[in-house]
Structures are given as C-alpha cells and as structure tokens.
Amino acid sequence: MDERSALGLLAGWVDAAGDDAAVIDGLVITTDMLHARTDFPGGTTRYTAGWRSIGASLSDVAAMGGTATAAVAAYGAPAFDAEEIAAFVDGANDVCDLTGAAYVGGDLDDHDEFTVAGTVVGRVDDPVFRHGAAPGDAVYVTGTLGRTGAAIREFERGNVERGNELFRFEPRVATGRRLAGVASAMMDSSDGLARSLHQLAAASDCGFAVEWDRLPVDRAVDAVADDDAARRELSTFFGEDFELVFTGPRAAVESTRGALGAPITRIGRVTDDGVLADGDPLPDRGYSH
Amino acid sequence: MDERSALGLLAGWVDAAGDDAAVIDGLVITTDMLHARTDFPGGTTRYTAGWRSIGASLSDVAAMGGTATAAVAAYGAPAFDAEEIAAFVDGANDVCDLTGAAYVGGDLDDHDEFTVAGTVVGRVDDPVFRHGAAPGDAVYVTGTLGRTGAAIREFERGNVERGNELFRFEPRVATGRRLAGVASAMMDSSDGLARSLHQLAAASDCGFAVEWDRLPVDRAVDAVADDDAARRELSTFFGEDFELVFTGPRAAVESTRGALGAPITRIGRVTDDGVLADGDPLPDRGYSH
Numbered sequence: 407m408d409e410r411s412a413l414g415l416l417a418g419w420v421d422a423a424g425d426d427a428a429v430i431d432g433l434v435i436t437t438d439m440l441h442a443r444t445d446f447p448g449g450t451t452r453y454t455a456g457w458r459s460i461g462a463s464l465s466d467v468a469a470m471g472g473t474a475t476a477a478v479a480a481y482g483a484p485a486f487d488a489e490e491i492a493a494f495v496d497g498a499n500d501v502c503d504l505t506g507a508a509y510v511g512g513d514l515d516d517h518d519e520f521t522v523a524g525t526v527v528g529r530v531d532d533p534v535f536r537h538g539a540a541p542g543d544a545v546y547v548t549g550t551l552g553r554t555g556a557a558i559r560e561f562e563r564g565n566v567e568r569g570n571e572l573f574r575f576e577p578r579v580a581t582g583r584r585l586a587g588v589a590s591a592m593m594d595s596s597d598g599l600a601r602s603l604h605q606l607a608a609a610s611d612c613g614f615a616v617e618w619d620r621l622p623v624d625r626a627v628d629a630v631a632d633d634d635a636a637r638r639e640l641s642t643f644f645g646e647d648f649e650l651v652f653t654g655p656r657a658a659v660e661s662t663r664g665a666l667g668a669p670i671t672r673i674g675r676v677t678d679d680g681v682l683a684d685g686d687p688l689p690d691r692g693y694s695h
Numbered sequence: 696m697d698e699r700s701a702l703g704l705l706a707g708w709v710d711a712a713g714d715d716a717a718v719i720d721g722l723v724i725t726t727d728m729l730h731a732r733t734d735f736p737g738g739t740t741r742y743t744a745g746w747r748s749i750g751a752s753l754s755d756v757a758a759m760g761g762t763a764t765a766a767v768a769a770y771g772a773p774a775f776d777a778e779e780i781a782a783f784v785d786g787a788n789d790v791c792d793l794t795g796a797a798y799v800g801g802d803l804d805d806h807d808e809f810t811v812a813g814t815v816v817g818r819v820d821d822p823v824f825r826h827g828a829a830p831g832d833a834v835y836v837t838g839t840l841g842r843t844g845a846a847i848r849e850f851e852r853g854n855v856e857r858g859n860e861l862f863r864f865e866p867r868v869a870t871g872r873r874l875a876g877v878a879s880a881m882m883d884s885s886d887g888l889a890r891s892l893h894q895l896a897a898a899s900d901c902g903f904a905v906e907w908d909r910l911p912v913d914r915a916v917d918a919v920a921d922d923d924a925a926r927r928e929l930s931t932f933f934g935e936d937f938e939l940v941f942t943g944p945r946a947a948v949e950s951t952r953g954a955l956g957a958p959i960t961r962i963g964r965v966t967d968d969g970v971l972a973d974g975d976p977l978p979d980r981g982y983s984h
Contacts, residue, residue: 428765525769
C-alpha cells in the first residue's frame, strides 16, 4: 500500500484530512514530517531545515486561505548541538516572520536520524478547499516552478550555498488569504504541478488544459537542466516547491493581482475532464513523500 | 549538551517554551515526538501508540489548564500497512474522545524507524504555569504513579497485553481545566515525580517536602517491584505517567475535589527551598527523552 492510498484511507475517517490542512472550529491545523534521508540532502544547513520544515506547514495553511498564528517543531537528532539548534530556531523564526506567525517552541527528542515534525496552527473563516473548481475557470500558480528540483541538482554538484538558497521559499500565506473568496479551489504544489492538477481535478470532478509555454519555470532550472525534458521534469513533476495552484473566474482573479503580494501566472483553464498539457495527457506522477 | 540544557536554551528565545505547552493569542499548542527505540517497546500495538502519542500532548494541554480542540499526528514508518494505520487512528480517536478533542488527521512519511509526532491545539483563557507555587501551599498529584514503569517491566516479561493496557492513560484535561484559577502551579509528571518537583521548585523559586507514604503508587507497581527501592524507582523516578502535579491552597483545592473527575492525593507541602522526601533530599533525576 503506497502513501497516497493510505492517506485516502485516513481521509475516509476524518473530515478534511484529504485537503492541505484540517479545519475545525475556526482553526486550521497541519503537520509535516521531514527527515534526513528523504528531505535534507547532504549540505542542508540546520537554518534551512528549520525554515523548510515550518515553511511546509505554513504553505498548507496558505493553501486553505487561512492566517498563520503559531508554529511548533518536534526536533529529533542524534545529538543536541547548541549551535545547530540555534540555527534551526533562527530558520523557523525567520520563515514565520514572513507570514505573521510566531514560532513558539517544541520538543527535543533523541533520534538516530535527523527528523523534524513541524506543525502550524492558524485561523480561517472562509476556507478554500480542493473541490470547487468549475469548467470555465482559469488556473494559476504563484511564483515560479522548479526551485526545489534545481536545489537538489545543486546539492548533488556540491554547490551547497546555492542549494540552501533555493531550498528556502516564501510561504504564500498573505496571498492565499487574499485569494479566499476569489479562488474556487486551491492547494499547494508540494507534490508537483502535475500531481496537484490531478488532485484538484479529482476533488473538483473537472479537468485541466494547460500550456507548457505558460509555465513560470524558475531560472534556477535553466542552470541545471540540459534539455527540455529535464526542464519539464524539474518544474512540473519534481514537486516540493510550495507554490499555490488555484482556480477561479479569470476577471475576479485578475482584479486581485496587484494586491496579492506575489506574482501569479495564468497557465490554462478548467475543463470538463482530462488533465492535458498542449492537448496531450499530463501524467499523474510527482513527488511521493 | 543534554536535552534539558538544550531545552533551556530554546526557552530563552521563546516565551513559554519552558512550560508544558506554549500559549499564544488564546491558543495553547504542544508537540511531542515518540519513536520505536525509546518510546515503544516490542509488543506495543499501533492502537496503543496512537493513544499514547496523542495522549502525551493532551496531557501537556491539561497541565496548562486548557481545553483541547484538535489533534494531528505525523506518522513515519518503514511501510504503510492499512491495518496498522487504522489501529493507530483508532487509538488517537479514542484518547481524544476522552477529552473532547477531535483527531483531524495528519501526515504520512516513509521513515526507517517508526516515529510519531503528535500535536494538540486547544484554548486557554487562564493558563496555569509552572511558576506560582508559594510556601504554605499543598502539593498534589492526580491518579496513581508508576503505571508506565510497570508497563515496561510487563513488556520485558512478555506480558504484552498487560503492558499495552498500562501504557494507555487518561489525559487529565477536564481535571486540569477545573483546577485553573485554583492551582498556583502545575505541570505533568512526564519526567517523573521527582524531576517534576524539581522543575516546579526551580520555576516557582520554592521547595517541597513530600512524604513517601502518601504517594499514590499504582497497584501495577507491586506486581513487578521486588522491594521498596524498586517500588520507589518506578513510581517516583521512572516517569512518563502523564499525571498532573500541582500546588495550591489546601482548602481551595479540597473544595474542588468532588468536581475534578479524577482522584487527587495530597503528597506534601510547598516550602521555602529544598526538595525533600521524609526529610531527605529527593534526587533530581528522572526520564530523559
């Protein structure tokens, strides 16, 4: 049984587990576990790890259209090094500062493998779910795609500083908040653009038609991709970029453009069924973690 | 650097990190990481693991005098077995049901070692902190002491069913809530009674005088302890019992006794300094995790 099936199973028992975050009683809450083997390539600093592990959960709150109140982390490591913990907390604090959340501490645990579970709590009055996209809506993404895929390549090449820089991202909390009431469906791109579109299509019972040339591929991808195939792989399938993928009436979305606090790009439109790029089926594959 | 020093370091950067849970903006939030090597002896069922990992955080909310709203878990395991996940969620749901919280899902992560991070969010208007104990107050504990120490012995002896039973505990959320405004200081006994008293003493700048004969040692301890030394070790130092340790004016506390929803035992009194049991220093040692 793979992770997605298991998640689906979980989703059957509890409301909202299939969305980016759970919503209950006016609160939005989400947790993410990251660890050395799968999430922190060699060279990842503890500062970046703190930023990224809390940022992943902040992005989930953004995807629900919520405001972020507080973040905690459970930090498991083979040793408790004061400088490493200080750097981790600095990273957690700095990413929180971008979103108005407060990092309020957590738990330290003796663990053989560096493992972090970040949790963010916020408030949401008018959540945006994955369902709600309607044929005729436009589909957008925030920011650029492919930063994390490019970061992994930079780490592999020993460009550790550049890898860390690309690994830190700005959670789109303010943007997601502003889109509440405007976007018809939203999620973050942590599983990659392709899988995100498939998940939105399944939740909204719709399809998508996007255009390759419209995708806002990050310049960092060009530095590491040798050809178009590699470029598409990193920007569309690799995932973990933590941008927002959302749908909505084009005019309504465009009227918010100047107030969103992040660049957005219209990449296509919502259709009745099928997930297509330039008319060809876009495979439902991406990051499994 | 050991965990406690590191936690102290963290506490210097963020308010309330040194308490059982963080309090911000009317919310109380706490996270705990548990994993196979140190927290789940062989024979621990996934049901018990779900119960215990969420229960640990519910206990922290109890210790602040808060109400529990929602719980999430990040579940890391080498394989995603549907029955195991179902059992875990059942345990998480059942412990939540005892406290009025809702288990609202979480994250699944591929991890070599079974690792869980539970997080609970609640609300608190009048938090009870570790500071506030005053000489002349009485000191109390809820429930009984030594269940977890006894559970470990039962697991070691192959009495797996009994071990699991003892491993599941009732988080004292309703009791902690009722004690808000009455208790002068409170924490949970997850580090053991001895260390809890030392931590309360340090936070409140006071001392304690307790009496060995007053300690409510669980009957399960008698089944596994061969002598008084073993009995004291399991009940006082072993920890992870998740009972509340609190102080307050004796008359005020006694007037709430019938409404607390859990038995409480007066084990001694708050003094000016020193942590003593029957007049002898009580060592500051306990569970490090």
